[in-house]
Amino acid sequence: MEILGYLTLGIFLTLMLLTLFGYIRTPVQTVLVMSTILCLIVGGIFRFAYSGWDAVMLLPNEFLGGIILHPITALLTGLFLAGGLKASGGFEALKVILRYLRRSPIGLVGTLVILINLPVISSLPCGRILAAALLPLLFTFGFEGGLGILTKSQLIVLIGAFTRNAMGSCGPSPIGGVGQIGEGFLGSFFPTASEGILRAPQAFSLMLGTAIVAIFLKMISQRLYPEDVALREAPPSAEGVERKEPEIVAPLEGYLALAIFVLSLLTAIFQPFGKMPVQSVLVAGALLMIVVCRIRLTHLMEGIILLPVTAMASGFLAAGALAATGGFDALGTLLNSLVKVPFLGVAGMLAIFVQFQTILPLSCARILTAALVPVLYLFGPAKFAFLDWSQLAIVMAAYIINATTSCGPSPLGGGGMMGEGTMRAETGFIKGAYTFASMAIMAPLAAIYMKFMNLKVFQPSDPSFVKDITTIMEFALAVVAVNLFLIFLSRRVLGTDSSRNFYFQLIGFLTAGALAGGILAFALFETNATAILQGVAGGIVAAMLIGLMVPRTLSRRMTATLSGPEM
Amino acid sequence: MTWSRLLRDPAGFLWAAITTRGVRLTVYLLLVAALFPSTRFILSLALLVTLAVMWLQDYRRTASRKIFYLAAALGLIVLGYWVARINVIDVDRQRLAMSPWGDGIRLVADGTYQGVGEGFRGAIKVEVHVEDHRITAIRTLEYPDLISVKDNLITSFKRELLEKGRLEKPSDPDMFRGAIRTLTGYVNAIEAALTKGIPDYPQYSIFSRGLLDAFLGKAPDRVSLNGLAILFAAFMVFDYALQSMLTPGTGRSINCYNCATCVGVCPVKEAEGVQMPMGLVLLTRLGEYERVTELSKYCVGCGRCAAKCPIGNSGPLVIAAAFQACYEAKKAKTAEEQEVSV
Numbered sequence: 001m002e003i004l005g006y007l008t009l010g011i012f013l014t015l016m017l018l019t020l021f022g023y024i025r026t027p028v029q030t031v032l033v034m035s036t037i038l039c040l041i042v043g044g045i046f047r048f049a050y051s052g053w054d055a056v057m058l059l060p061n062e063f064l065g066g067i068i069l070h071p072i073t074a075l076l077t078g079l080f081l082a083g084g085l086k087a088s089g090g091f092e093a094l095k096v097i098l099r100y101l102r103r104s105p106i107g108l109v110g111t112l113v114i115l116i117n118l119p120v121i122s123s124l125p126c127g128r129i130l131a132a133a134l135l136p137l138l139f140t141f142g143f144e145g146g147l148g149i150l151t152k153s154q155l156i157v158l159i160g161a162f163t164r165n166a167m168g169s170c171g172p173s174p175i176g177g178v179g180q181i182g183e184g185f186l187g188s189f190f191p192t193a194s195e196g197i198l199r200a201p202q203a204f205s206l207m208l209g210t211a212i213v214a215i216f217l218k219m220i221s222q223r224l225y226p227e228d229v230a231l232r233e234a235p236p237s238a239e240g241v242e243r244k245e246p247e248i249v250a251p252l253e254g255y256l257a258l259a260i261f262v263l264s265l266l267t268a269i270f271q272p273f274g275k276m277p278v279q280s281v282l283v284a285g286a287l288l289m290i291v292v293c294r295i296r297l298t299h300l301m302e303g304i305i306l307l308p309v310t311a312m313a314s315g316f317l318a319a320g321a322l323a324a325t326g327g328f329d330a331l332g333t334l335l336n337s338l339v340k341v342p343f344l345g346v347a348g349m350l351a352i353f354v355q356f357q358t359i360l361p362l363s364c365a366r367i368l369t370a371a372l373v374p375v376l377y378l379f380g381p382a383k384f385a386f387l388d389w390s391q392l393a394i395v396m397a398a399y400i401i402n403a404t405t406s407c408g409p410s411p412l413g414g415g416g417m418m419g420e421g422t423m424r425a426e427t428g429f430i431k432g433a434y435t436f437a438s439m440a441i442m443a444p445l446a447a448i449y450m451k452f453m454n455l456k457v458f459q460p461s462d463p464s465f466v467k468d469i470t471t472i473m474e475f476a477l478a479v480v481a482v483n484l485f486l487i488f489l490s491r492r493v494l495g496t497d498s499s500r501n502f503y504f505q506l507i508g509f510l511t512a513g514a515l516a517g518g519i520l521a522f523a524l525f526e527t528n529a530t531a532i533l534q535g536v537a538g539g540i541v542a543a544m545l546i547g548l549m550v551p552r553t554l555s556r557r558m559t560a561t562l563s564g565p566e567m
Numbered sequence: 568m569t570w571s572r573l574l575r576d577p578a579g580f581l582w583a584a585i586t587t588r589g590v591r592l593t594v595y596l597l598l599v600a601a602l603f604p605s606t607r608f609i610l611s612l613a614l615l616v617t618l619a620v621m622w623l624q625d626y627r628r629t630a631s632r633k634i635f636y637l638a639a640a641l642g643l644i645v646l647g648y649w650v651a652r653i654n655v656i657d658v659d660r661q662r663l664a665m666s667p668w669g670d671g672i673r674l675v676a677d678g679t680y681q682g683v684g685e686g687f688r689g690a691i692k693v694e695v696h697v698e699d700h701r702i703t704a705i706r707t708l709e710y711p712d713l714i715s716v717k718d719n720l721i722t723s724f725k726r727e728l729l730e731k732g733r734l735e736k737p738s739d740p741d742m743f744r745g746a747i748r749t750l751t752g753y754v755n756a757i758e759a760a761l762t763k764g765i766p767d768y769p770q771y772s773i774f775s776r777g778l779l780d781a782f783l784g785k786a787p788d789r790v791s792l793n794g795l796a797i798l799f800a801a802f803m804v805f806d807y808a809l810q811s812m813l814t815p816g817t818g819r820s821i822n823c824y825n826c827a828t829c830v831g832v833c834p835v836k837e838a839e840g841v842q843m844p845m846g847l848v849l850l851t852r853l854g855e856y857e858r859v860t861e862l863s864k865y866c867v868g869c870g871r872c873a874a875k876c877p878i879g880n881s882g883p884l885v886i887a888a889a890f891q892a893c894y895e896a897k898k899a900k901t902a903e904e905q906e907v908s909v
Contacts (some may be wrong), residue, residue, distance in 0.1 A: 076800040080803065298853055301853055417826030
């Protein structure tokens, strides 16, 4: 029966890769459902042959067990609330607040920094909610948008960094975020894991990662693809001309809706009225908006973004089918065999595993997270025992931030495409910046944060854990400094030859990947030199796979995505 | 949509009903109310308030009399409730005199009876054997609370009950009826079983049971509230997806990634606060075809969006489909008005 697991795993991975490379040109959810059906058919045939009809009859229950309803419904209700906020003018109210901020001592730059980090501050269950509402506002800062405050280059950085921050903010969200899937599994050991064991590491690394993305976009992406952003620069005649800022007026309902929105979020997070499901709180908030802000049911529906909802549901189905047919066991065994490769070992295998979703970026992180978190869980004391519980939490932190940010660079309708659409760029423009930050900054920093801070917070009874913010800052500075050096160095050597640029960029990726793998191994095995070297090797392998996926030129790739591979 | 069409053109009536969001919502509401009694009161209230708001607006606009019919129906329900309440109070008083608690066991005829009580996780079902006006055996048939409540409470309660041979307040104050929902449910199940052995045990009238069951059901609790929230969310997304699938030409909009690639290449980009053409695609999902036709004047029909969209959506095609949908709706409305005037 082991062969069944390999078969279904093969079906799943083949379909995913074919979709990613444009050979299957249907929405990824359809492919996932197709994969589920195929896995179940193959599983049914095998079971019938080996164990008879009764075993086949058990299959539906086993695969339906893979569906976790909570994040799906929490996400949905979060989207309703956002829909209500939009319809009642809540985002207009937010814009007014931002305008006051701009006029305050923190000025334009301070306001933009807050604006860029607004997604992680609000941590909604899908980054698209805030991106859809605020990207048009960001566009207005440019010449074409009317305000003309920022140049084309600055606007690219602003939009790119904001979208990066948004497409990762679903990770730390306590109301149906992707991180909750991992927290659920860690709850087997850490009693309070569901209260946010993965939240702070993700938020911390996301903020620093966003900053690196901004620099990467400025220094590298704009040099690599100078002709691929159709935004217009202000003509010389318009320079220096003072433009009148259009007055933003928010209705009273908008402020009320914003207040209801914030209160609902706070109630859902802090549960001041006793334990109650997030969905109930958010639906109550949405219904309150209907009554107080005089909006309609249709307005709540307007907030729905089907992609993440259906992606999550179909991802759970595919994961359930894989679990029922032994696909995860097969994956576990395959990864186990990677451990036996001398230059990789456990550390190297994990360094590759945590980057898996950036290697294979799908339109919503939930698809693969639902499938791979159970595999990661098996590396812990539950099955393979490569890791103890605290090490599992460290790897989980690195993996989840890498996973949640993977929808950013996805060419399959990932959230990053919203940013590319707004900055009028070809698909793939942001890919290098986003994957680099996920791999080189976010994953290692999340691991470090978990090791030196969160383990102590979530298991205070264990004296072996340290709570050391200085160490975290030292690591953060070192990681950021090395990566900044790489970015500055790359900037100096980049020229007009795209092939040459590509190889320089790849070298940068490999160096950063090695550093990320080494730091992850250090977080897990401390000063074990062999493990660190193995982590470096794993990091290089992962970085190679990620770096090779960054497009050399954009237009050709876009054509391939739209019309299939060249014959 | 007139009722006379049901007889004349049942298939057309059914299709019109399916494609109307209000009808779908009402059917869904009734289905949920039928399946989950603990949600009935909330749903009845929601339906009543919604109808009242809608029909009051209708009255202000067109002096429609529907609001008066609703008020009359509400009056009848309130009247019926008071009739039922009087019956319930009367029966409860009679039941007090025939309670199977304590000495009341002498009223219970020998035999084996089954009863159901509501526990924390669902219905608890027991079978009680009575012999010589003593409880001699209790069998637990269904006990979904086993995984969440320490079973020793129930075990010791059962042992005590069998020692005394009758239903009495347990000696341990922690086990007093009502201390926890599981024990309450268990005691209620035994009581319900014993009452079946009492000849001429007073019963509520069919009217009272029917009315209270239809509009009140069971008392809502946190579990049913959460269930309702989840069902509400599930319906909303289902209906949201269904709308575009039921309207010819808009089915592809269900695949929209919200990626805004089309916005990037559109020469218009934004009109009246709507991102073009992505906003048009999303509006068709909501069934807002009128709004799409209003916004269509901004579309230059260049088709760049169709060339760039990763899943092949096209602004001009969506606009064409919305015009078609508006035309069909207008045609149906005209036919309906003609029918009414005839």
